[in-house]
Amino acid sequence: MSFFGRLTWEAIPIHEPIPLITSLVVLLVLAAIAVWITRNHWWSYLWHEYITSPDHKKIGIMYITLGLVMLVRGFADAIMMRAQQSLAIGSSQGYLPPEHYNQIFSAHGTIMIFFVAMPLVIGFMNFVVPLQLGVRDVAFPTMNNVSFWLTASGALLVNLSLFLGEFARTGWLAFPPLSETQFSPGVGVDYYLVALQISGVGTLLTGVNFVTTILKIRAPGMSYLRMPVFCWTALASNLLIIAAFPVLTVTLGLLMLDRYLGFHFFTNDGGGNSMLYMNLIWVWGHPEVYILVLPAFGIYSEVASTFSGKPLFGYRSMVFATLAICIISFMVWLHHFFTMGAGADVNAVFGIASMIIAVPTGVKIFNWLFTMYGGRVRFNVPVYWLIGFMLTFTIGGLTGVLLAIPPVDFIVHNSLFLIAHFHQVIIGAVVFAIMAGYTYWFPKAFGFTLDERLGKAVFWCWFIGFHLAFMPLYVLGLWGATRRMQHIPDAAWAPWLDVAFVGAAIIGLGIFLTVVQLLYSIKTRDRRRDITGDPWDGRTLEWLTLSPPPHYNFAVLPDVHGEEAYWTRKQTAIKEEKLIAEPNYQPIEMPVNTPTGVIVAFFASVCGFAIIWYIWWLAILGLIGAFAIFVWYAWRDEHEHIIPLDEVIANARERRRVRHELLQELIKQP
């Protein structure tokens, strides 16, 4: 083995125009951004305010930025696939050769789940949960920063595969024996495995962090049954992370042992059993769906209640349904491979368990409907997403119940019907929730609202585009079209695939308009300022503080009375026509910034890259570096810095002044 392991000049895709040009464009864009930041002297600001910050709000914003950027990458893969399937019909082979097409659908799934949906959902939990709990940060702020950078490190490695080498051609879950060395000798699967291992560690640490935060760090009086539903769903989601992600680590670890050291877990020979991989990966994979969707349900609950001007209907049943889903989600994994041949009895048990999950989910749908019923619903952009979600998700859920019937599943297994189903639940629930949450909490993060008209345009693009893109796939799936086809054999399918392409293009327009909306809103921010900190007449504690909140969130931890912490307080103030008495302010201790996270992630990336390319000396150097920074960090003496009393008081008085004005307006209202 040479000095650079398997890495040679041939790793650069000189002869493949698509990855080569994409790589060059991406490099140019990155260089342009770097020049732009340098010119404006923003590096220092970025370093102190974001990169090294332990502030949960900044970390949340970084997660969401990462997720949105990767959404563009994942969407580029999607539109390439749709174009290929529209072109490669009959005698035409389209423009993507099979080995390239296979990398694209693998990268699309991997990126969309691990580097779009996960960062976005975790980003919202980061930004919102401590604010809603009425506290100043999460339990382990520095670890939170480490988590983010490890996720970013995984995203970096996946994207690096575009420039150097190749990505997996095995689908987003890399099933063996296809993903074994015998059939996938290149670095593609190794990129996949290493990137997910690194980001998986980050996600696990997030899970530990948030369960600890929600169970141990809440404002005085914030008992469990006073927590906003978003916090409940975040708790359930993070419990699932703690229980499920170690299984992913094991599964991918065993496949790595097969590939790197010639073990026989999943190989065809030596007694290996590839169905063991299916079981293990789906023991993680099914809860993963709920890790994503439960916080989405939480966002809808907040939106439904706020914009209907009513408390959430059936709060306790919502909590119960969330925890029921949390538990049942671990008992359904086998429905992903009914066709394995486990026998009728086993399939029946898992089929029934899968259908039972629809019950608590149905409870939630009715709760949102009854929250809106009789409410004075304000049709702001988040409500559009809420209603669009309920329509889309209900149909997606029904097709899911169909798929949970084993005999039906035998017919549509691995077909485009399945593809349509899971896109319908993931886009319909998770992506729509992310867009709702993005609009809803944007003013809290940046102090001004997003443009409503463009927001509605974005919604219609996604809503119409989604249905055009995926409804035809149900039909094609029932006709027998399997998933992941590089070439379409039947010309009769062409019109349906063309409709799907048009749908994807409309979604693309929606993504483009999101960018336009952001730029336009920044440009016109002076006339859309959120002065009060409470732009939507909110009900939970994040609307109690200013927009954007100070680093420490609350000058004094709010004392919580009643189920809707902020709403109760606001109503009391209106009734008594005055704010609560000024509390006794004290200096505040906050964690100090540290570059630990970004340095650990640097060494993790180096080590991961070296493992992918078999550069063993570099891998060892990476590990030593990571250990050294760990010891260096453990040796620190300064843990917290103190925010002086003057600053706390000045800030708090300003907030009280603004609040006083808001109160006068509210009192005047009938």
Next chain:
Amino acid sequence: MTTGTEAPAIGLTHMGSEDTGLGNRGPQSKSIVVPYGFWLFVLSDMVLFSALFATYASLVHATDGGPVTSQLFDRTTVAIETLALLISSFICGIAIIAAKRENMFWTQTALFLTGFFGFVFLVLELTEFGHMISIGAPPQRSAFLSSFFTLVGCHGAHVTCGLLWLGTMMAQIWAKGFQQHIMRRLLCFSIFWHALDIIWVAIFTIVYLIGTLP
């Protein structure tokens, strides 16, 4: 818990006192929060091992014509290994008591012995692995051996990481004394070390005892 002066939980201002000023209401102090979070991490580690146990259980008979459990395992060696690990854990408990009394000599001595017996365990385990490889039973031989080496080796890797952590802790206690945050770390280390014992008891039973049943 008598904790003297300790930085309070994140962002609470009570001048370095364990008392958060809010009684039982509101955020818990760091001496509660940190071990609690670490317990959750240990739980996730247990889940990790449970997946490895499940893998072992489903592959234990997939020997591909190679050696089977009863031909490979020796109860005597494993008994000594187990004893070394349990003694190590016991001494770790003594180290915590000594640290609570802020006795540097006994803390360092007990931590050293904790590490020593952990090291003995590792050497015995590696000797066993070396022996198996030399008689034609390496992990590449069959799915059963792959899963055996991975399950037991993963525990061994945890012990190795624990030893690295232990060495760092000893140096830190030596250099910085019994500060509050260092005591919390020591407590987390002992949770980790005892948890590895629990895992080992399961390995001892499921792999070695059942594997050598007549």
